[in-house]
Amino acid sequence: MSKDYAVIGKNVPKIDGREKATGAAKYAGDLKFPNMLFGKLLTSPHAHAKILSIDTSEAEKLPGVKAVITHKDVPALKYGISPARWDENIFCIDKVRFIGDKVAAVACIDEETCYKALKLIKVEYEVLPAVLDALLAMDEGAPQVHDEYPRNINTEIHQNFGDLDKALAEAYHVRNDYFVGQRTYQSPIEPHSAVSIWKDNKLTIYSSTQSPHYFQYYIAREFGLKMGDVRIIKPFVGGGFGGKLEPTGLEFAGAVLSKLTGRPVRTFYDRHEMFAHNRGRHKVYMELTTGVDKEGKILGVHANFVSDGGAYTSLGVATSYYAGGLLTLTYEFENYKFDMIRVYTNLPACGAQRGHGAPQPKYAFESHLDNIAKDLGLDPLEIRLRNARQPNTVTINDFGINSCELTACLEKAADISGWREKKGNLPKGRGIGIATGSFVSGAGYPIYRNDLPQSAAMIKVHEDGTAATLYTGAVDIGQGSDTALCQMAAEAMGYRYENMKIIAADTETTPHDFGAYSSRQTLMSGSACKQAGEEIKKQILDIASTIMSLPPDDLDCRLGIIFSKSRPTAKTITFEEAARRFFVLRGPLLGRGVYHVPRLGGTFKGAAVATSPAYSFCAQISEVQIDEETGEVDVCEVWDVHDCGQVINPMQLHGQVHGALYMGVGEAIWEEVLFDDQGKILNPNLGGYMLPTALDMPIVHSELVESFEPAGPWGVKEVGEGATNPTMGCFNNAIYDAMGVRIDSLPLTYEKVWCAMKEKREGKTESNTEV
Amino acid sequence: MYLPDFDYYAPDSLAETCEGLEHFGAKAKVLSGGTDIIAKMKSGLLNPEVLISLKKLEDLKKIEYVSGKGVVIGALSTHNDLVNSKILNDKYLSVSEAAHNMASNQIRNIGTVGGNLCNAVPSADLPPILIALGATIKLVGTKGERVMLLEDLFTGPMKTVIAENEILTEIVIPDQPSTGSNYIKFGLRRSGALAVVGIAVAVTVNGGTFTEAKIAIGAAAPTPIRARETEKFLQGKTISDDLLAEAGVIASGESKPISDIRGSAEYRRDLIRVLTRRALHKAINEGHV
Numbered sequence A: 001m002s003k004d005y006a007v008i009g010k011n012v013p014k015i016d017g018r019e020k021a022t023g024a025a026k027y028a029g030d031l032k033f034p035n036m037l038f039g040k041l042l043t044s045p046h047a048h049a050k051i052l053s054i055d056t057s058e059a060e061k062l063p064g065v066k067a068v069i070t071h072k073d074v075p076a077l078k079y080g081i082s083p084a085r086w087d088e089n090i091f092c093i094d095k096v097r098f099i100g101d102k103v104a105a106v107a108c109i110d111e112e113t114c115y116k117a118l119k120l121i122k123v124e125y126e127v128l129p130a131v132l133d134a135l136l137a138m139d140e141g142a143p144q145v146h147d148e149y150p151r152n153i154n155t156e157i158h159q160n161f162g163d164l165d166k167a168l169a170e171a172y173h174v175r176n177d178y179f180v181g182q183r184t185y186q187s188p189i190e191p192h193s194a195v196s197i198w199k200d201n202k203l204t205i206y207s208s209t210q211s212p213h214y215f216q217y218y219i220a221r222e223f224g225l226k227m228g229d230v231r232i233i234k235p236f237v238g239g240g241f242g243g244k245l246e247p248t249g250l251e252f253a254g255a256v257l258s259k260l261t262g263r264p265v266r267t268f269y270d271r272h273e274m275f276a277h278n279r280g281r282h283k284v285y286m287e288l289t290t291g292v293d294k295e296g297k298i299l300g301v302h303a304n305f306v307s308d309g310g311a312y313t314s315l316g317v318a319t320s321y322y323a324g325g326l327l328t329l330t331y332e333f334e335n336y337k338f339d340m341i342r343v344y345t346n347l348p349a350c351g352a353q354r355g356h357g358a359p360q361p362k363y364a365f366e367s368h369l370d371n372i373a374k375d376l377g378l379d380p381l382e383i384r385l386r387n388a389r390q391p392n393t394v395t396i397n398d399f400g401i402n403s404c405e406l407t408a409c410l411e412k413a414a415d416i417s418g419w420r421e422k423k424g425n426l427p428k429g430r431g432i433g434i435a436t437g438s439f440v441s442g443a444g445y446p447i448y449r450n451d452l453p454q455s456a457a458m459i460k461v462h463e464d465g466t467a468a469t470l471y472t473g474a475v476d477i478g479q480g481s482d483t484a485l486c487q488m489a490a491e492a493m494g495y496r497y498e499n500m501k502i503i504a505a506d507t508e509t510t511p512h513d514f515g516a517y518s519s520r521q522t523l524m525s526g527s528a529c530k531q532a533g534e535e536i537k538k539q540i541l542d543i544a545s546t547i548m549s550l551p552p553d554d555l556d557c558r559l560g561i562i563f564s565k566s567r568p569t570a571k572t573i574t575f576e577e578a579a580r581r582f583f584v585l586r587g588p589l590l591g592r593g594v595y596h597v598p599r600l601g602g603t604f605k606g607a608a609v610a611t612s613p614a615y616s617f618c619a620q621i622s623e624v625q626i627d628e629e630t631g632e633v634d635v636c637e638v639w640d641v642h643d644c645g646q647v648i649n650p651m652q653l654h655g656q657v658h659g660a661l662y663m664g665v666g667e668a669i670w671e672e673v674l675f676d677d678q679g680k681i682l683n684p685n686l687g688g689y690m691l692p693t694a695l696d697m698p699i700v701h702s703e704l705v706e707s708f709e710p711a712g713p714w715g716v717k718e719v720g721e722g723a724t725n726p727t728m729g730c731f732n733n734a735i736y737d738a739m740g741v742r743i744d745s746l747p748l749t750y751e752k753v754w755c756a757m758k759e760k761r762e763g764k765t766e767s768n769t770e771v
Numbered sequence B: 001m002y003l004p005d006f007d008y009y010a011p012d013s014l015a016e017t018c019e020g021l022e023h024f025g026a027k028a029k030v031l032s033g034g035t036d037i038i039a040k041m042k043s044g045l046l047n048p049e050v051l052i053s054l055k056k057l058e059d060l061k062k063i064e065y066v067s068g069k070g071v072v073i074g075a076l077s078t079h080n081d082l083v084n085s086k087i088l089n090d091k092y093l094s095v096s097e098a099a100h101n102m103a104s105n106q107i108r109n110i111g112t113v114g115g116n117l118c119n120a121v122p123s124a125d126l127p128p129i130l131i132a133l134g135a136t137i138k139l140v141g142t143k144g145e146r147v148m149l150l151e152d153l154f155t156g157p158m159k160t161v162i163a164e165n166e167i168l169t170e171i172v173i174p175d176q177p178s179t180g181s182n183y184i185k186f187g188l189r190r191s192g193a194l195a196v197v198g199i200a201v202a203v204t205v206n207g208g209t210f211t212e213a214k215i216a217i218g219a220a221a222p223t224p225i226r227a228r229e230t231e232k233f234l235q236g237k238t239i240s241d242d243l244l245a246e247a248g249v250i251a252s253g254e255s256k257p258i259s260d261i262r263g264s265a266e267y268r269r270d271l272i273r274v275l276t277r278r279a280l281h282k283a284i285n286e287g288h289v
């Protein structure tokens, strides 16, 4: 970031750092209200069953129970987050579709009574055969998860760009590979909680949410309320990663319980319930066929995927489009076919998880590309350099790319990791791998169709000018948007970060913003905040010009000092003085900003998904050490080089890279939600679900390349999700380099590595075939 | 998940504890650090009406050396007590290291050695190394006390010979001629992971030959097991790389692991082969580590 800036580009202290570090910060589950009740949900113990009857009479008799509700007490209107597929009910009406599906809820005077009451609800089920395997779900005669969706097909995509058949026919080499991903779970440290207060005709919900707006819209819709009568407030949130983007039974049931009892109701998940609710990453089955010329230039690609969506849609329609849509970003090719089927199964629903849809296809493609490089005798770095996307290009599926420094990222990653010295020269058991990634800087279109701007912001300067409050709908869930947006507002105003206050993510007091997802806030919310700040500055300079008797055009304001640009010796005044005078003479000093995305993308079906005003790019290199006998993978070191445009707060940026890598490393080697043959999760806790620990993390080098994005305020673009995308493929390639074995399913566990090495020793053929 | 209701007692003496256990019979369970039993009660796997806590039995919180007897470890010693005990660090660092590689620091601060043994899960980390070192245990009940080899405690997964009115009070690592011991835990991450397999060895080496080798393996069968064939094979043999490799093969053949979410039986058997060799190698060359 250029040195001309006073506030942005600097490591200012996090605006909420002290509160969080001292434990003063209050999360939804910490909130207490007079007379508050506790609510819990009763969920299905069967993966697929008819509900024959529900008897709540015993539960109602238990002292301390204030309300017991089932589907009879709530609207029957189906909801969901993907508009084309509203397929969930607040409570199941005639059948349950996965272990954990919502059946009833209670509100009681304390938590303990809730558990006792839940045990007293008698539900009679008729167990139905369940479909637990996505590849069998489409078979004739397979159990039907939803009657409305024959053969359990939830989403089907067939996109065709250019002439793939011709490209493959003319290719020097065509390769076909098959890879399988895994279901993972976001595992935010803060469990989901909500406090619902339905009083008179107004519903207020404090929720651990990534998007007050979508919660407000869908909750108002469900209960037939005006959006203005639903207020969603986000307290501190301990991580979301995509899992807190849609309202859950906690809000829907909590609202009804509050309405019935006339008291605030706190509903919450424990860790097991979080896993059961899930909405984690889809498991995708991925077939890739690619044709290249002699030099390794990619001519055409066919991506043929099936994904296991679980019992409901959640965000899965978008996930499915993203899975193939984003594959065209990092490498340039002109012929592309993308086929995808997302199927329903009797497992918990999958949704959006950091890198939405992209990481598993990226794992497959980056592994596939290394296979091709090997077939051609090319260095993996070289094949990537030959195909790397260039700036000011348009992908075959109509995404416009402005800034793109992928080539520079690859070169720098190679330099700082010592790729050229290491490649081919490491001792056996040690390997180095490379992969690239890219991600949207905010989805070009909202989740449900509407014409609202992406983001809006207001700034109110205190009457004596000693503080300014930024009002934004942007949602800080730990990533630090409150800090970055205050920096941006202060920069635009010519003010000081230290004097900024923020009120964010409350649908009643803050202007609209779609929330924290698709890495959108720095670019989109940032644009609105910048504009609001500029409006303040314009007004402050205007009043200052009357005080200073200088033309407003000659004035500027920096760090709260207003000065003449042409007369450096002219007397300056402070922002405070000018602001105070403004208030006295003209009333409140307010700034407003709004950000609309320009129309983006093509006209084919699904063209809207994965459009964005700007795309980040990155290259990753990782080094591993494999225990040749046990298969144990030591993830030694990772080099991540990002093109994320200009940087507002370097420390937060590198924090995002570390966090994204943490998730990527976990999903690469360790994490998987496992089920038994009845559809029950075997590891719904942090003991069994293998998140890496601090001791397991590699040494991380996070570096940047110089880049400026014209579509972003001050040239910014995304970083939060992009660094998750290359990681799994990168590690697979490093393992291949170390041991000459290719693991074709995630996670790349020690046992799979052991097994692949054993098969190689025993001379069994590699599972990946060459066409 | 919530903790069901139960009655709670914390007697002042061993005798009262045993009487209480006898009085409540099958309804009661012993509570030590609670890191196993409380989790099981929360998830509904166990539902005792009464918990009898050992926490006031100060005598059981000790690690001391008694000459002529050996290192005496009170059942209430926490994992971190084992980690930090000077006596163990000096004599059997392998035990401290085994404790150090368990769970997480929070769990090591409250989980006890008694709980780890009495819980009797096949993957527990302390039984193998203590068995390899020939540890004995003392069980005290209303009808007196008995001393036995630790390896005779286990009868199956989560099953022991402990009677309803008995508690385990101490573990003794006897004085011994062994020259080296070592425990290798193979977990799926570096902290907070249960053993996929755990191999403990204690060797007595004299001039390049094995006088004795004891090998105990966790997560290889319904209980921690001794690899007796392997031990017999090694006795009196001259140490060589080939010999240790062959020992690994025999130990692998002696094991009867299962497949579960942490690993397949086939994988476990091969890990036993590799890690037995490595553990022997380490114990021979590095002493009690």
Ligand SMILES: Cc1cc2nc3c(=O)[nH]c(=O)nc-3n(C[C@H](O)[C@H](O)[C@H](O)COP(=O)(O)OP(=O)(O)OC[C@H]3O[C@@H](n4cnc5c(N)ncnc54)[C@H](O)[C@@H]3O)c2cc1C
Residues within 6 Å of the ligand: A687, B029, B030, B031, B032, B033, B034, B035, B036, B037, B038, B039, B054, B075, B101, B102, B103, B104, B107, B110, B111, B112, B113, B114, B115, B116, B117, B118, B119, B123, B124, B125, B126, B162, B166, B167, B168, B169, B192, B193, B194, B195
């Ligand atoms: C997150 C986590 C990670 C873990 N990681 C590991 C690991 O890496 N390795 C490992 O081996 N274990 C691990 N454990 C399991 C557990 O922590 C240990 O087994 C611990 O040693 C149990 O001791 P405790 O004192 O907490 O036992 P408790 O839970 O109090 O008791 C366990 C059982 O033993 C009985 N009992 C306890 N003491 C006596 C006694 N003196 N006489 C008779 N019966 C008794 C109890 O009645 C109960 O049935 C882990 C547990 C957790 C929660």
